[in-house]
Amino acid sequence: MRPIPIYSPEDMRQADYILIPVFKKDHKKLLKYLAACEGQLPSPWSKQALLLAENHEPDYKKFIEQWVGKQKLILMGLGDERAYQKIAGVCRLAVHKQEEKPSGGKIVLVLPDYLDGNSISALANGLALSAIRLDYYKSEKKGKPAELAFFTGKKSTLKSIEAGIRIASTQEEICHLVNLPPNEINPQYLAGWARRAFHGRPVKVEILEEEALAQHKMGALLAVGMGSETPPRLLVLDYQPSTRAKKLKHIGLVGKGVTFDTGGISLKDPANMHLMKSDMGGAAAVLGAVDLAEKSGLAIRLTAVIPLAENAIGPASYRPGDVIHSYSGKSIEIIDTDAEGRLILADALAYLVKKYKPEIMVDLATLTGSCIMTLGNKAAGLFTNNERLAQGITAAGEATGERVWRLPLWKEFEEEMHSDIADIKNLATKPVAGASTAAKFLEAFTSGHPAWAHLDIAGVAMVDSDFSKMRSATAYGVHLLVKWMEEMIKP
Ligand code: BES
Ligand code: MN
Ligand code: ZN
Secondary structure (H helix, E strand, O other): OOOOOEEOOOHHHHOOEEEEEEEHHHHHHHHHHHHHHHHOOOOOHHHHHHHHHHHOOOOOOOEEEEEEOOEEEEEEEEEOOOOHHHHHHHHHHHHHHHHOOOOOOEEEEEOOOOOOHHHHHHHHHHHHHOOOOOOOOOOOOOOOOOEEEEEOOOOOHHHHHHHHHHHHHHHHHHHHHHHOOOOOOOHHHHHHHHHHHHOOOOEEEEEEOHHHHHHOOOHHHHHHHOOOOOOOEEEEEEEOOOOOOOOOOEEEEEEOEEEEEOOOOOOOOHHHHHHHHHHHHHHHHHHHHHHHHHHOOOOOEEEEEEEEEEEOOOOOOOOOOOEEEOOOOOEEEOOOOOOOHHHHHHHHHHHHHHHHOOOEEEEEEOOOHHHHHHHOOOOEEEEOOOHHHHHHHHHHHHHHOOOEEEOOOOHHHHHHHOOOOOOEEOOOOOOOOHHHHHHHHHHOOOOOOOOEEEEEOOOOOEEEEOOEEEEEEOOOOHHHHHHHHHHHHOO
16 A cells, blocks of 8 residues: 655645535534635635635535536535445545546545544545555556545644544455455455565464364364365464563354365356355455554454355365264264354364453354345444353444344254254254354354354455455455454553
8 A cells, every 4th residue: 555645735725625514503604614725825726615615515426516617526425324335435536536537547545534433544545545446457547546635734633634544554455355356356365365465564373284273173164165176264363463562352253264165066046156256245345354453553452363265176176965073073964064164163163262262252154145135235243142242243333334133043943953962953954043043053163252243244354345356355354353352452
């Protein structure tokens, strides 16, 4: 991510596009601010902006545009929006619209003095995220990336700008991991990415390969991964800030890292199979959360266990009917090889509990189509029987705009997972409540941990958006997890 300069009033002359945020409640303040800008400026932008703003008040996500000589003024409607990503999305969209033109140009975001830190951070985040491009493999790149800048008179906004850019730079990386194709992003790639990304930082990286997995008797992860030419890995990250305060809270994270999900022998319908490159969205979110937590110097101990596998078809593939032996000691009857996510998570959760004993555990997984049927792409499914955890994660999601919605994890779902010949089976008897029965399966591998939550992110990891014609990655979970942890450790 390139650094984004701050323009002086003098610099404003070279701006091609001038973005002005318009929050409903601040409309009067905006007029005052623009009037005050006028005296100090060599370019006539603020005078015209004042006229424009006096006559228009764009609704949320609406833009009012006007040319002033060679400059274009753009009022960005933000309504009464408070959710971080909702604000960021408008700013990103404003840049995206200009960037579709071949000229590129210089885009300046005006940050009036009266904005609060959260809004400034969100706007800066959206501006920075506009750097995400999807034309990785296009022989001809269309349009030129814009040059971005801020205009602000207030020193204290710098911290908020930095925070927004810091979050965006992690989110950008994570989006790439999800958007890039599955012949590139395999278990080895993600393990290597983590090694490189965390080198020289206070994050221990450990990668268990097949032999180690076999020694540890991780039969579930091995079963899912062995149908592929690119074998499974278990990636373990352990972060502790170098300046250690008193006793740190210890959080455990788990992320589903299926780098491609064909369904295995229970083969998927080909219609949307290409989207299964996003089946490592949980793993990517967890990698991002560790990255961002470390960059922010969060006073927390964070252990992430990320199972990586490709659910492919090969001579060594596991089959429906197989009984496999998981790390926890529980045997699992395979009914459907397409219910693979819960298997690799089973080993990861059990390993995390047994080896690291974190106080709180959260897993993120693109786990079920059933969750998408229930919540669409509007929220992730949240499953936990811990009220405090539910409240904390829900509040963080409302704040960042990565919404979660609680779904049940009732005892009654347990019998759905009964197997006659093994301890548990991997698919419910009836094809109903699929997201809850999947969560119930996971719970069986948490050793009754009192503070565990599962997020089913199948509907939100890769979505139709304003920024692409096909579905693209959202980095869902990165900001949510870090925000949740930040709030939790506040005194
Ligand atoms: N990775 C899929 C879930 C998924 C579906 C994610 C669509 C994103 C978009 C998961 O491994 C899967 O195949 N789930 C099956 C489970 C079923 C076999 C019990 C599903 O939901 O259909
Ligand atoms: Mn599957
Ligand atoms: Zn899957």
